[in-house]
Amino acid sequence: MRTAALQLRPLHASFLASPITPRSGPLPRRVSPKCSRSFHASASWRTVDLAFDVHDNGGKATGAPIVVLHGLFGSKKNNRSISKALARDLSRPIYAIDLRNHGDSAHHKIHNYTVLADDTEAFLKKHNLKDATLVGHSMGAKTIMAMALRDPSCCANIIAVDNAPVDAALASDFPRYVEGMRRVEDAQVKTQKDADQILEPYAKELPVRQFLLTNLIRDSASSPLRFRIPVRTLAHALDDMADFPFTDPEKARFNKPALFVRGTRSHYVSDETLPIIGRFFPRFELVDVEAGHWVISENPEGFRRAVVEFLEEGE
Incomplete structure (x- = not known):
């Protein structure tokens, strides 16, 4: 078992030339997509308007925005406590959103990372959120990774929580x-x-x-x-949630800071995926937090400290 590490660990240097390799053993298996999926560069007619809450520490948080995306079956309510804490600690407004088919946002029969990214990108534009930090857990993590790789100008940096940019079957x-x-x-x-x-x-x-x-x-x-x-x-949509729309880091790369937070008792970000992360996100840093897959709810204090350290270090 990996030990918890609340100190940021820059890992990108040794992974830039590493080949992408499939997972093995008890880790989630690689899956082949049933068909090729397009990932368009702009929002489409399928965009859903997203419900959201703003946490700004009573109006005192005036810095660059942070946008928080929940995981599968979650909602903006799951991130209420951590959003309030981060708004207070960082003096930055936190936008906790409901992704399509979740919370108070509208339902739509199409649910994959292309449209989830479209929705969130449209949300940033609608609310004029510039130089934002994008934070996402699980499904939300793959969504922000896809956004960053598609259009690196959409955000200042990303924080991906317990997911990796690979096609891998969801836990049973x-x-x-x-x-x-x-x-x-x-x-x-x-x-x-x-x-x-x-x-x-x-x-x-x-x-x-x-x-x-x-x-x-x-x-x-x-x-x-x-x-x-x-x-x-x-x-x-479960197969689509296991998928990831980018496969070639030579064609899509995010050269801005990226923090990957993984749970020590979770298998979603295995050591075997670190070279893949490093090729897509060459400036990434890694933090291990003592938790399972539900990192934010299982260890909110560990997660909070990791985020605050990463963002304050970048200022």
């Missing part, structure tokens, strides 16, 4: 979560307790179930509970 937990959520909806439950009992065989850990069940809403007092996220749409 995610399909089980989807199946459990489907069964909750089919049962038309009236209480959170009933929903939790149905979901338990598919998500053994109570914190994970509590996280998933934050998506339950009720349309009226007499209505059954339902998930506000389109469960079936996201189920069909």
Whole structure:
């Protein structure tokens, strides 16, 4: 097991000439895309307007903006506490957004990194957010990586949390979560307790179930509970969430600062992926935080310190 490291570790120098190699052993397997996916240079007709919260420390945070993207099945509410802390520590406004098909943002049948990046890029332009730091966890991490590689001018730097720029199968937990959520909806439950009992065989850990069940809403007092996220749409998108739209670091590279934060008990950013990260992001730094995949919620203080150190060092 890797030990937690809260000191930034520059790793780019030794990886610039390293070949890209597939993963092996118990790590997530490489998967071949079913078809080639285009990644356009500008926002398209599929763009969704994104819901968001602003945390600016009571108006005292006036520096360059930080935009925070959640992971699959999450929402801007998951990042409320860390956003308030970072706004206070860095005196920079934090924009916590809901990606499409999540939280209060609109639903759309297309859900892949092309359109997620389109949506977020349109959000930056709509709100005139310049020189922003983009922070993303898991699904959000791949989204900001894709944005940075497509158009490096879209941001000042990125912080990618527990994901890497590779095509790799999602952990088997995610399909089980989807199946459990489907069964909750089919049962038309009236209480959170009933929903939790149905979901338990598919998500053994109570914190994970509590996280998933934050998506339950009720349309009226007499209505059954339902998930506000389109469960079936996201189920069909799991392969796309494992994918990454860039494969050649000779054609797409982000030469600005990048921080990669990984959980010590997570397999999403293995040592084998570090050469790949270094070729796409030659100025990247790495921090290990004692946590599993849900780094921000499992160890918010470790994550906060890593982010503050990285951003203050760059000033």
